[in-house]
Amino acid sequence: MGKARRLTILGIETSCDETSCAVVVEGRELLSNIVASQVDFHRKFGGVVPEVASRKHTELIISVLDEALRAAGVEASGIDVIGVTCGPGLIGSLLVGVSLAKAMSLALDIPLIGVNHIEGHVYANFLEHPDIEPPMVCLVVSGGHSDLLYLPEHGRFELMGRTRDDAAGEAFDKLARVLGLGYPGGPEIDRVAASGDPEALEFPRAYLEEGSYDFSFSGLKTAVINHLRKARERGDEVSVADVAASLQKAIVDVLVDKAIMAALDKGVGVLAVAGGVASNSFLRRELQRRASPVGLKVVYPSPALCTDNAAMVACAAYYRYMRGDVASLELKAIPNLGL
Numbered sequence: 001m002g003k004a005r006r007l008t009i010l011g012i013e014t015s016c017d018e019t020s021c022a023v024v025v026e027g028r029e030l031l032s033n034i035v036a037s038q039v040d041f042h043r044k045f046g047g048v049v050p051e052v053a054s055r056k057h058t059e060l061i062i063s064v065l066d067e068a069l070r071a072a073g074v075e076a077s078g079i080d081v082i083g084v085t086c087g088p089g090l091i092g093s094l095l096v097g098v099s100l101a102k103a104m105s106l107a108l109d110i111p112l113i114g115v116n117h118i119e120g121h122v123y124a125n126f127l128e129h130p131d132i133e134p135p136m137v138c139l140v141v142s143g144g145h146s147d148l149l150y151l152p153e154h155g156r157f158e159l160m161g162r163t164r165d166d167a168a169g170e171a172f173d174k175l176a177r178v179l180g181l182g183y184p185g186g187p188e189i190d191r192v193a194a195s196g197d198p199e200a201l202e203f204p205r206a207y208l209e210e211g212s213y214d215f216s217f218s219g220l221k222t223a224v225i226n227h228l229r230k231a232r233e234r235g236d237e238v239s240v241a242d243v244a245a246s247l248q249k250a251i252v253d254v255l256v257d258k259a260i261m262a263a264l265d266k267g268v269g270v271l272a273v274a275g276g277v278a279s280n281s282f283l284r285r286e287l288q289r290r291a292s293p294v295g296l297k298v299v300y301p302s303p304a305l306c307t308d309n310a311a312m313v314a315c316a317a318y319y320r321y322m323r324g325d326v327a328s329l330e331l332k333a334i335p336n337l338g339l
Contacts, residue, residue, distance in 0.1 A: 008074060018038065020064065020309045020310035022309065022313070023079075027315055033068070036060045041056060051092065054093050082110060083317020084097050085313050086337065091335045094334075114327040126315055137151070141167070141274075146217075162214060171221055192241050196242040204220055227243070252286050263291075264294060276306055279307070
């Protein structure tokens, strides 16, 4: 009797400004993960320009696909399933990936799986931590999302909390711009804050109503802007490093407090972190420091799998496929798709 063929999945991710294709076997074995970043194209604008992003996806997607297949040593005919981000995200960007996925599904006569972008970020952890399984709580922090999710089992998500205004990554980007730092702002603030004093300035932390797992960073943003304006009006010298370290601590304190509170509330042993802000070194240190004494295991992906990538999409697609959750060729790109 011949050896059973292992399921090979192509992932496609174009929700914002990264064009990515990846090949994953059996959900967790990563063969390739190619990401073409558009950061240089958007840096001069200080943020992502949707029209530019979708145009660049169109230019890059076929070469990224070819490179992903080549790096994996797989022909297109060797792909068994296609998973694609269908939302949330920028509609023009999403359409590029969804259109390619539907065309390949039709041409190759293989199943098509629509994946939620936030779900993909969560599943990046399953690629790098083969020992973890639900139930778990996951903190998803990126430029567009600050969500606390409970995963009782594969395929089920309970939204425990989300941002009411700016996401954590969005706050980092906006405040980095105010401080005269580069884009994207999160890595720049993390870098500059390393030489600053996180206790130098007391910026507000918004914990909202008692027991709430929601986030709000707009008040912090206003407080930082007002501090800088008043300092300049007085002619005071501003330590950018101290401001960066202090605002970073204000954001991380709230993220860590609520994430640990949510994990303890659900009685889970694993707290997973995902999204671009999961690369923040201070966030990682504080989570480890605070979680260990209460018996929580903290996991997070390597930096390459924290930012938008197709490997996480392929991993999530595997678990959807195993549940029989297959999309039709009517699959739509939905910019505000919920979990």
